[in-house]
């Protein structure tokens with residue numbers, strides 16, 4: 590993937606607009622997400638490793654909110670089950686267009702990869718096929734909170750026995766001291782990755798209306814309410830975590 594540096598919030602903006610996954614973001618997205626989400630490369634690679642344990646022949650694997658297809662590429666590197674198909678879905682036309690290019694490049698470099706279809710659609714409007722693995726890698730936090738239970742319910746109903754949902758999210762914390770400490774450490778992480786105070790502040794204003802993190806307890810209860818039987822956190826770095834939810 591190209592590594593153009595993220596300078597989107599480097600100059601002062603009179604009014605910081607709400608964050609959108611448009612062409613400007615697409616251009617710098619690999620750099621942006623790596624410098625903003627602690628543990629992102631480890632999460633993506635290990636989603637492939639975990640998926641290989643759950644993937645079953647003749648089922649679909651979903652990458653929901655696929656962006657540039659980093660998770661889809663990891664699924665294709667690790668999953669060996671017969672006749673599995675990856676369905677990578679995103680509602681940003683700019684993301685989908687670039688995602689298709691990256692996946693064609695992966696096709697030309699490796700043989701015997703799982704087939705993949707990149708679909709430009711709202712994940713709330715999907716009719717899910719029987720699936721053994723669904724990944725929501727930092728996507729649910731961008732779905733309106735009142736729409737999250739129905740989406741998780743639809744995913745649960747699509748999962749075959751022995752399958753799994755992998756859910757990665759930024760977390761918030763009910764305990765004020767914990768929230769403050771991990772927020773400060775996340776800012777320190779961004780600073781250590783070369784973001785200025787201005788970039789950090791403007792990005793925070795841009796995402797505060799569009800990205801609504803929940804606590805681990807809220808995630809766990811909502812997954813259980815959606816019919817999942819077990820929720821197992823497998824990764825946390827600062828205020829970012831990933832969970833495995835079993836049907």
Ligand SMILES: C[S@@+](CC[C@H](N)C(=O)[O-])C[C@H]1O[C@@H](n2cnc3c(N)ncnc32)[C@H](O)[C@@H]1O
Pocket residue numbers: 610622633653654655656657658659660678679680681684710711712713725726727728731732
């Ligand atoms: C933080 S990015 C996900 C990163 C990606 N999963 C990865 O691992 O690199 C969130 C993505 O979700 C997509 N998205 C947000 N709401 C969506 C919706 N309702 N339907 C489909 N995609 C959505 C955005 O366009 C964006 O590409």
Ligand SMILES: O=C(O)C(=O)C[C@]1(C(=O)O)C=C[C@@H](O)C=C1
Pocket residue numbers: 621622625626727759792793796800
């Ligand atoms: O929490 C932040 O400050 C972020 O920048 C997080 C986050 C995310 O978790 O998706 C937000 C938007 C961008 O897609 C990249 C990272």
